Amino acid sequence: MECELCGRSNAGAKAEVEGTLLNVCESCARLGRRIDPIGFGVSEKRPKNVSVSSMNPEFASVIINARKKSGLSLEGLGKRISEKASVLERVEKGMRPTDSLARKLEKALKIKLLGYEED
Numbered sequence: 001m002e003c004e005l006c007g008r009s010n011a012g013a014k015a016e017v018e019g020t021l022l023n024v025c026e027s028c029a030r031l032g033r034r035i036d037p038i039g040f041g042v043s044e045k046r047p048k049n050v051s052v053s054s055m056n057p058e059f060a061s062v063i064i065n066a067r068k069k070s071g072l073s074l075e076g077l078g079k080r081i082s083e084k085a086s087v088l089e090r091v092e093k094g095m096r097p098t099d100s101l102a103r104k105l106e107k108a109l110k111i112k113l114l115g116y117e118e119d
């Protein structure tokens, strides 16, 4: 596609020039307000914050193993991180902890739950 401004180069960019959306070349794109291709950097991007997908899927067993290794009961662990034992029990049964709870567990049990990357 030819650049709609200079007509010479290959139009590889879109830019808004004086209110009109034009297919322009890279150098002409600088003359207007450059528009990125639709969807680029928006829909496919992973969220920056740690999300559901980056929690270790084995979090329940990781927590149980680490807690037992430390010789802590649910109540003991709960006291240490100021959480209810019933909440911890639910997490150990597979309920995903909130990110802040996960961080507290990571610290108290010296484990890694968040920022998990799948291969």
Ligand SMILES: [Zn+2]
Pocket: 003, 004, 005, 006, 007, 008, 009, 024, 025, 026, 027, 028, 029
């Ligand atoms: Zn051009």
